Amino acid sequence: MAANESTHHFITLLPNTIHSLTHSIALMADHQALLSSNNPIRFGIIGCADIARKLARAMSLAPGVTLYAIGSRSIDKAEKFASLIGVSGTDHEIIKLYGSYDQVLEDPCVDAVYLPLPTSLHIQWAVKAANKKKHVLLEKPAALNVAELDQILEACRSNGVQFMDGTMWLHHPRTIKMKDLISHSNKTFGQINFIYSTSTMSVSPEFSESNIRVKPDLDGLGALGDLGWYCIGALLWAKDYQLPTTVQAQDVTTNCTGVILSFTAAFHWDISSNNTAATIHCSFFSNTSMDLTISGSNATIHTNDFIIPYQEDSASFELSCGAMFVDLHIGWNAVPEEVSVDCELPQEALMVEEFSRLVRGVVYDGVQPNCKWPEISRKTQLVLDGVKRSIDSGCKLVQL
Amino acid sequence: MAANESTHHFITLLPNTIHSLTHSIALMADHQALLSSNNPIRFGIIGCADIARKLARAMSLAPGVTLYAIGSRSIDKAEKFASLIGVSGTDHEIIKLYGSYDQVLEDPCVDAVYLPLPTSLHIQWAVKAANKKKHVLLEKPAALNVAELDQILEACRSNGVQFMDGTMWLHHPRTIKMKDLISHSNKTFGQINFIYSTSTMSVSPEFSESNIRVKPDLDGLGALGDLGWYCIGALLWAKDYQLPTTVQAQDVTTNCTGVILSFTAAFHWDISSNNTAATIHCSFFSNTSMDLTISGSNATIHTNDFIIPYQEDSASFELSCGAMFVDLHIGWNAVPEEVSVDCELPQEALMVEEFSRLVRGVVYDGVQPNCKWPEISRKTQLVLDGVKRSIDSGCKLVQL
Numbered sequence: 001m002a003a004n005e006s007t008h009h010f011i012t013l014l015p016n017t018i019h020s021l022t023h024s025i026a027l028m029a030d031h032q033a034l035l036s037s038n039n040p041i042r043f044g045i046i047g048c049a050d051i052a053r054k055l056a057r058a059m060s061l062a063p064g065v066t067l068y069a070i071g072s073r074s075i076d077k078a079e080k081f082a083s084l085i086g087v088s089g090t091d092h093e094i095i096k097l098y099g100s101y102d103q104v105l106e107d108p109c110v111d112a113v114y115l116p117l118p119t120s121l122h123i124q125w126a127v128k129a130a131n132k133k134k135h136v137l138l139e140k141p142a143a144l145n146v147a148e149l150d151q152i153l154e155a156c157r158s159n160g161v162q163f164m165d166g167t168m169w170l171h172h173p174r175t176i177k178m179k180d181l182i183s184h185s186n187k188t189f190g191q192i193n194f195i196y197s198t199s200t201m202s203v204s205p206e207f208s209e210s211n212i213r214v215k216p217d218l219d220g221l222g223a224l225g226d227l228g229w230y231c232i233g234a235l236l237w238a239k240d241y242q243l244p245t246t247v248q249a250q251d252v253t254t255n256c257t258g259v260i261l262s263f264t265a266a267f268h269w270d271i272s273s274n275n276t277a278a279t280i281h282c283s284f285f286s287n288t289s290m291d292l293t294i295s296g297s298n299a300t301i302h303t304n305d306f307i308i309p310y311q312e313d314s315a316s317f318e319l320s321c322g323a324m325f326v327d328l329h330i331g332w333n334a335v336p337e338e339v340s341v342d343c344e345l346p347q348e349a350l351m352v353e354e355f356s357r358l359v360r361g362v363v364y365d366g367v368q369p370n371c372k373w374p375e376i377s378r379k380t381q382l383v384l385d386g387v388k389r390s391i392d393s394g395c396k397l398v399q400l
Numbered sequence: 401m402a403a404n405e406s407t408h409h410f411i412t413l414l415p416n417t418i419h420s421l422t423h424s425i426a427l428m429a430d431h432q433a434l435l436s437s438n439n440p441i442r443f444g445i446i447g448c449a450d451i452a453r454k455l456a457r458a459m460s461l462a463p464g465v466t467l468y469a470i471g472s473r474s475i476d477k478a479e480k481f482a483s484l485i486g487v488s489g490t491d492h493e494i495i496k497l498y499g500s501y502d503q504v505l506e507d508p509c510v511d512a513v514y515l516p517l518p519t520s521l522h523i524q525w526a527v528k529a530a531n532k533k534k535h536v537l538l539e540k541p542a543a544l545n546v547a548e549l550d551q552i553l554e555a556c557r558s559n560g561v562q563f564m565d566g567t568m569w570l571h572h573p574r575t576i577k578m579k580d581l582i583s584h585s586n587k588t589f590g591q592i593n594f595i596y597s598t599s600t601m602s603v604s605p606e607f608s609e610s611n612i613r614v615k616p617d618l619d620g621l622g623a624l625g626d627l628g629w630y631c632i633g634a635l636l637w638a639k640d641y642q643l644p645t646t647v648q649a650q651d652v653t654t655n656c657t658g659v660i661l662s663f664t665a666a667f668h669w670d671i672s673s674n675n676t677a678a679t680i681h682c683s684f685f686s687n688t689s690m691d692l693t694i695s696g697s698n699a700t701i702h703t704n705d706f707i708i709p710y711q712e713d714s715a716s717f718e719l720s721c722g723a724m725f726v727d728l729h730i731g732w733n734a735v736p737e738e739v740s741v742d743c744e745l746p747q748e749a750l751m752v753e754e755f756s757r758l759v760r761g762v763v764y765d766g767v768q769p770n771c772k773w774p775e776i777s778r779k780t781q782l783v784l785d786g787v788k789r790s791i792d793s794g795c796k797l798v799q800l
Binding site: 293 | 454590591596650662668675679683686688693695696698702704711718725728729730732735736746
């Protein structure tokens with residue numbers, strides 16, 4: 001499959017039984033009417049990892065966005081992926097399929113690329129994409145280390161393209177609601193004293209030795225990158241992106257190639273009168289969990305599905321404010337309140353929408369790329385690097 | 401107030417508005433009918449701390465138990481306490497009031513004593529009580545260190561009296577239910593990989609400098625003894641009382657006298673193919689919390705009120721088994737199940753009932769005192785001592 005013409009197809013996606021997006025498209029029509037004066041932001045997906053199916057759906061749900069091209073290492077893989085995400089209904093969509101990543105980047109109609117590639121390939125393809133003036137939505141973890149990420153961010157900066165990593169939960173309205181509650185100005189919550197976060201999933205022994213997410217040449221960070229990215233991100237999010245003063249890893253397990261399969265890490269912020277401690281636990285050996293607990297002087301927030309909510313249409317958290325015991329200490333003054341937050345679009349669609357909003361500003365309004373999201377990625381990567389240094393040093397305390 | 405006669409009163413408790421136990425007494429009547437062939441176990445309370453009111457009520461609720469005597473450092477205090485716990489209804493109770501602790505121990509009608517004294521006084525009064533052949537229900541933390549606890553346990557052993565510490569949650573039926581689920585033989589849960597537990601409460605600055613629970617000569621262990629006892633106990637309970645291999649304290653805060661006000665600690669069990677890690681966080685600076693999360697290879701348990709349930713009549717925990725994502729990773733296969741467990745008697749009454757059942761065996765049936773509860777106390781104290789050693793060493797890793 002060498003000739004370009006043989007690796008470049010237009011296909012009309014026909015009905016299939018895997019996932020119907022008819023309803024989503026109908027919903028989208030309203031939104032797009034509002035944007036009629038703007039062209040949709042045209043996405044290319046580079047790499048057909050499983051997660052890309054979720055993003056393809058998000059692109060169909062987010063207003064002002066269209067999935068325009070799919071590139072894989074072979075046209076067969078691109079076709080297979082296209083059939084997996086096939087849509088039906090009256091609005092047939094036309095998507096370009098490419099048998100190489102480069103062809104997506106060469107396509108002048110592609111505004112932005114989503115890169116769900118193994119982490120070790122991020123630097124190569126994100127930098128290439130930026131140099132081709134494509135805006136970059138990069139799956140997490142952003143890079144193997146901050147040196148690599150800095151090359152990516154510099155490529156984006158010098159080419160004037162928007163960068164965002166693919167951390168979806170930050171875009172969920174529940175996240176915004178929780179942030180309002182714990183924000184420094186909210187005296188109800190008080191000072192954040194302790195944060196606890198987990199990201200665990202139970203995998204087979206085969207996975208932990210040979211899956212792409214634990215192969216040293218593909219995702220060499222293992223559980224630290226795949227799971228720890230979320231927990232570290234949650235700590236930073238809660239702490240308004242102040243970096244912790246110290247980090248110390250504990251209880252590290254690796255596979256036979258040295259890739260991290262599970263670990264715990266403790267963090268400390270030693271910032272004037274605003275000390276905070278935190279513990280995260282990430283593991284490929286435990287039942288799926290994604291706990292986030294924020295313990296303040298006056299209130300506590302608990303949620304056990306912070307990364308991927310149990311359900312799409314709403315998500316909740318438990319809020320306990322001013323908890324006291326009743327007389328005789330035989331119970332509490334109140335059961336924690338369950339705060340429920342509706343979500344009209346899935347969080348990944350909200351992420352794509354936000355990214356595309358920023359891209360639109362750059363493409364159509366001459367606005368500079370937004371700096372907030374690259375900075376969030378960079379700080380997350382910096383702390384992740386700190387945990388890695390602690391792990392590599394035999395779990396010594398590391399100053400950041 | 402030197403003469404004995406002036407410090408020894410019989411009082412008939414009259415109706416007051418503080419807490420009506422009429423209903424409880426009615427419930428109790430049924431139970432006691434079953435025990436009509438046995439005398440009730442007669443308790444003396446030594447020290448009128450606030451917590452003793454809760455225990456006095458428990459003694460009125462637990463079948464086969466009666467509160468027989470109250471001893472304080474002055475007869476005025478004993479009278480005040482008696483009036484605080486006053487009962488109403490048709491069954492007036494007669495309780496002996498003493499103006500000294502010794503008088504309670506000298507009373508031959510007292511079978512058992514409950515000691516809610518500051519920790520530093522435990523060794524003196526628990527040993528004295530045992531030597532007077534009184535069975536000992538000792539408020540937690542059991543002692544300042546395991547050397548002191550060993551003297552108490554030896555006094556109990558050599559005098560043939562029952563020992564139990566006042567950890568109430570271990571007696572709640574929810575605790576039993578959770579234990580069934582996480583027990584080694586339960587393949588549904590799988591191996592316990594991680595345990596997380598907190599005990600926090602928010603106190604005033606005055607409290608943290610001068611309350612009895614943070615005075616170096618009274619409760620010199622501070623948050624480690626008052627709060628850490630529960631979390632350490634929870635870890636040991638989950639791990640079938642296997643001692644951890646290592647412990648390391650983190651993020652310790654003390655008051656101006658060096659008493660611990662907050663800390664985090666990490667634990668590790670390195671036992672053949674049964675590794676477990678754990679983190680606990682205890683603090684006098686945060687909103688009331690008492691989280692217990694147990695993360696197994698196949699399931700997860702969450703509860704946020706493990707020490708004192710939100711409500712008395714039932715308590716619940718969240719159970720997540722075999723959690724997976726639905727297709728496209730846009731949600732979970734199931735929301736965690738809320739498992740609710742009814743509680744006919746409050747956990748402190750169940751504790752008093754269990755303690756009295758054991759005392760009855762010793763007093764009336766010639767059975768040897770039960771060893772399980774003293775062993776639980778001793779192991780909890782051993783691990784607590786380990787955390788203390790780590791704290792005292794500047795948070796070094798300590799082998800147990």
